[in-house]
Amino acid sequence: MKINMIDHLPIISINIDYNGMSKMFNHVLLDTGCSSTILDTDLSEEIGLLLDLENAVTRKMYGIGGTEICIEQKVKSIFLDKFHLTDFTIQLGDVKEMHGFDGIIGNDFLIANKLIIDFNQMKVLNS
Secondary structure, three states, X not given: OEOEEXXXXXXXXXXXXXXXXXXXXXXXXXXXXXXXXXXXXXXXHOOOOOOOOOOOEEEEEEEOOEEEEEEEXXXXXXXXXXXXXXXXXXXXXXXXXXXXXXXXXXXXXXXXXXXXXXXXXXXXXXX
C-alpha cells in the first residue's frame, strides 16, 4: 500500500471486498494511535456491510478530537486490500462527516497482518 502524506497525515487508499461487493476507500487514515479499524458507516453500506444492531456493541472512542460513538461488530469474512480477515471485529462510525476520512486503519489490522510502515519508501509492507 502506498502512503500519501496529506496535511502531515499518512493516508492510504484501500479496496474493500465484502460479500462479493467491492469499493475503493480513497482517504483512509493509517493510525498507529488507534486500537481499532473503523470504516465509515455510509460508505460501508454501499458494499452491503450494514449495522447489525442486534449483535453489535456500542463503543465510545476517545481521542484528541474528543469522543465518538461507534458500533463494533464481528465480520465473518472481509478483504481489506489483499488481506483476508475472518471473524474480524470492525467498527462502523461517522468518520467521513466528523473527521473527513473514509476509514481509519488501526493497530488491530496492522498487527493481525504483521505489517510494517516504512516512511522512507512511503509504503506499508509485509514483514
